[in-house]
């Protein structure tokens with residue numbers, strides 16, 4: 001097949017994927033009609049935009065930022081203040097455009113702060129971004145007039161009496177529609193950006209800043225522009241958050257939020273455009289679903305991150321890309337039974353570990369501590385925290401899982417290496 | 429009268445207490461192919477690093493086409509039409525061969541930092557990158573990430589990136605180092621072709637390449653130029669023989 005023909009096919013496939021994703025995003029809430037699901041999807045949409053904007057720095061330009069929430073938070077606060085301003089005389093159209101105000105705020109934040117942070121790359125950039133992040137977070141507490149102090153700033157996204165095509169943005173499902181629309185436009189725009197001279201030179205600067213200078217590019221300028229644009233999209237995400245929750249607190253722009261977006265992006269995979277999308281969706285689900293089930297969710301979250309960094313440093317997207325390569329080479333069938341077999345010990349191990357974590361949490365966090373060694377509910381079971389039985393059981397399940405994983409996982413590893421060498425051998 | 433393409437006057441460079449470049453005066457004529465030879469550690473690469481602003485100088489003057497370039501940044505000097513290659517391969521490892529070359533031509537074609545134009549729509553950038561890719565014999569490797577090319581292929585790409593922008597002053601630091609006989613011959617033919625009508629300054633250890641390609645040769649020994657002249661003059665120069673070439677020149 002000729003180059004041009006493959007290119008056309010690839011483009012058609014990409015278009016199909018875009019439209020497919022949009023369709024799924026639109027249909028999901030209609031299928032299930034669950035308020036919880038809609039709220040979850042809203043948060044996902046916002047985080048997808050935020051994480052992609054972060055990857056414009058980390059994955060595309062090679063800049064590890066510890067303060068990206070600054071632009072997200074600025075966007076959120078400005079959008080919230082703008083909402084309260086238009087509240088007097090505006091309508092739903094003005095509300096729908098507010099994320100743009102957030103974007104402009106993020107962009108201007110990038111223009112001012114980025115000028116300082118992007119002077120240097122590497123560790124220096126990371127440290128300065130951390131410092132600026134702390135600075136802005138401190139300002140948020142020092143200027144309650146703008147940032148609203150402890151309570152934050154709140155507003156009402158239903159503005160005026162008229163409707164826009166029958167919409168007021170009041171019901172959560174309408175808000176979800178607005179988020180999908182904004183997210184779709186933002187994702188397409190961010191993808192398009194990767195296919196421009198600036199986008200490509202950002203990759204060049206990431207790979208080899210010295211050489212980029214010797215082909216005529218001011219690397220400092222490339223980093224600066226990328227940060228400004230990334231600030232814009234982070235600000236859009238911030239504006240959507242403001243509208244979605246109708247309240248913005250100082251937490252939006254602090255180090256914790258910066259950390260979460262870093263984790264999402266990294267877990268999803270920084271080497272692929274769609275990596276952060278997967279990361280944002282997955283981690284939002286973990287936060288909300290697991291966070292709703294157990295108080296120890298941060299611990300699970302930390303363990304999961306640790307596992308991902310060790311097992312798949314390229315992120316989930318790189319694992320997917322690998323399976324795709326196997327599939328195209330007709331080798332995936334060889335690995336599939338191994339994958340399935342490994343699921344069993346993994347589940348057993350997980351069950352054991354969850355048991356241990358929950359027991360420990362119940363014991364240490366004081367639930368039941370007041371009751372001495374009275375019975376407490378852990379994982380829906382009535383257990384005595386100070387008796388050996390539940391601990392021994394959880395330990396035994398964990399040990400069984402670990403042993404199984406050692407054995408079955410070892411076989412999978414061998415099969416994996418064999419398949420990989422077949423794959424590479426076939427290529428050469 | 430036209431200015432020299434490059435003029436070095438009293439150029440000095442110290443690294444700490446050690447003087448590496450100790451007063452170099454050299455005029456490179458526009459359009460000539462000039463080779464710089466000298467023993468290991470003589471300071472040839474350092475000279476290139478000074479001219480291209482990779483490192484700051486300690487004293488003296490550097491002019492590019494009659495204009496002082498002291499204190500400029502590498503990208504500013506590149507925009508004035510000077511392009512260089514590196515002795516140790518310096519490419520964009522995660523980008524494909526094609527993308528490496530396209531990155532090398534974007535600035536010279538005036539696309540600057542634009543983020544409102546699609547790369548795919550830039551016909552001239554694509555054609556230029558493809559032409560260079562053909563020239564350096566890497567057309568088959570178009571979509572291969574530069575980081576997994578063979579050593580010789582990376583060296584070819586290194587030259588390609590350097591010449592792609594069409595700069596009129598080209599510095600090549602040991603372009604054929606580590607290449608086989610055949611690869612060297614191909615590289616020499618390529619260099620000859622793409623530097624037609626341009627100014628070339630080249631550091632090279634392969635005397636066959638030097639004497640076959642250069643219009644003039646300068647000999648750098650211990651941070652000083654001890655002779656400059658046409659190949660025939662250099663071959664006969666007693667000081668050069670003594671300092672560096674020994675008798676091996678006779679066999680060339």
Ligand SMILES: Nc1ncnc2c1ncn2[C@@H]1O[C@H](COP(=O)(O)OP(=O)(O)OP(=O)(O)O)[C@@H](O)[C@H]1O
Pocket residue numbers: 443448466467468469470471472473474475515
């Ligand atoms: N950044 C640096 N810091 C300290 N010393 C340096 C630096 N760069 C080069 N030198 C020293 O300067 C001297 C000249 O190095 P240079 O690389 O210019 O030599 P060269 O003529 O290119 O040699 P070769 O033929 O081996 O490439 C060497 O002794 C080297 O150790």
Ligand SMILES: [Mg+2]
Pocket residue numbers: 472473474515601
């Ligand atoms: Mg050298």
